[in-house]
Amino acid sequence: MKSLHAGVTASALVMLGLAAPPAGAASWPERSVRMIVPFGTGGGTDIQARLLAESFRQSTGQTFLTDNRTGAGGTIGAEIAAKSPADGYTILFTTASLAVNTTLFAKSLKFDPRNDLMPISWVSSAPLVLCTHPSVPAKSVKDVIALARKNPGKLNHGVNSTGTTSHLAAEMLKQQAGLDTLIIAFKGGGPSVQALMTGEIDLLFATGPVAATNLKIGRIRCLAVTTAKKSSAFPDLPTVNSYLPGFEADNWYAMFFPKGTPQGIVDRMNQTIKATLRNDKVAKFYKQEGLDAIASSPGELREMFEREIKKYADVIKKANIQVQ
Numbered sequence: 001m002k003s004l005h006a007g008v009t010a011s012a013l014v015m016l017g018l019a020a021p022p023a024g025a026a027s028w029p030e031r032s033v034r035m036i037v038p039f040g041t042g043g044g045t046d047i048q049a050r051l052l053a054e055s056f057r058q059s060t061g062q063t064f065l066t067d068n069r070t071g072a073g074g075t076i077g078a079e080i081a082a083k084s085p086a087d088g089y090t091i092l093f094t095t096a097s098l099a100v101n102t103t104l105f106a107k108s109l110k111f112d113p114r115n116d117l118m119p120i121s122w123v124s125s126a127p128l129v130l131c132t133h134p135s136v137p138a139k140s141v142k143d144v145i146a147l148a149r150k151n152p153g154k155l156n157h158g159v160n161s162t163g164t165t166s167h168l169a170a171e172m173l174k175q176q177a178g179l180d181t182l183i184i185a186f187k188g189g190g191p192s193v194q195a196l197m198t199g200e201i202d203l204l205f206a207t208g209p210v211a212a213t214n215l216k217i218g219r220i221r222c223l224a225v226t227t228a229k230k231s232s233a234f235p236d237l238p239t240v241n242s243y244l245p246g247f248e249a250d251n252w253y254a255m256f257f258p259k260g261t262p263q264g265i266v267d268r269m270n271q272t273i274k275a276t277l278r279n280d281k282v283a284k285f286y287k288q289e290g291l292d293a294i295a296s297s298p299g300e301l302r303e304m305f306e307r308e309i310k311k312y313a314d315v316i317k318k319a320n321i322q323v324q
Contacts, residue, residue: 038077
């Protein structure tokens, strides 16, 4: 058997597709890479993208240029990425909104997020934090559920805007706990947290950094995180799913190539991401921003993406959420 294995020649390996990556993949990147960010400059996604781009430049020797293409909840930038040449020189850096938008904008999307994008790696995850105004007599998820059931239609649950993960998390809480709460949509995270601090609303799934800042100065009360496991950013907070099994609604970040990008390039970028997430500067930034680094294989990202699409599709259809 040993001699038989040794007899497999290099040319045979090439024929079987088992040899070293093609030259294009082995030498990639040979020029600058465009990293599309489907949200505006200065926001959390953009800031993270720029930090990662600089680390990629240091490890590959080529420039990674962030390209902000905003609009339609992130779908415009995602479409541009999906329709770009599949040569390894366009990357989409996006969020959980891509899974939400697959259903939310199903009638207007001009590309198929499932089939027109190739997963590279999950990059990071940030919890949403269930928060209340200090005047609300609830200090746990269990208390919130009991209070809402005792006062149907009385509790106001603010959301950052229609169709955001903040909104979907609020609808999930209503559906899984069987609650009758009033959803109030704001135009962004700033107005919604301001409404919580003034007592205009009772509940809010706030982003991690916003929750941490206002928790320190006593303006809000934080009860639980939406991640599947306890968050390193909020080690003292339980998870919502410790009260409602299966509840998970974190804001994840991931990278995709256009469909058809050579697998060798996908694999090299995947390894580049994993190395970057071990970088001390990146790790420090993630800790400060309440992000957990989560590298994955392309296959693991694909499986997660499919689960997220299904989960949010069920919530959207049950709540009859529509966008104008």
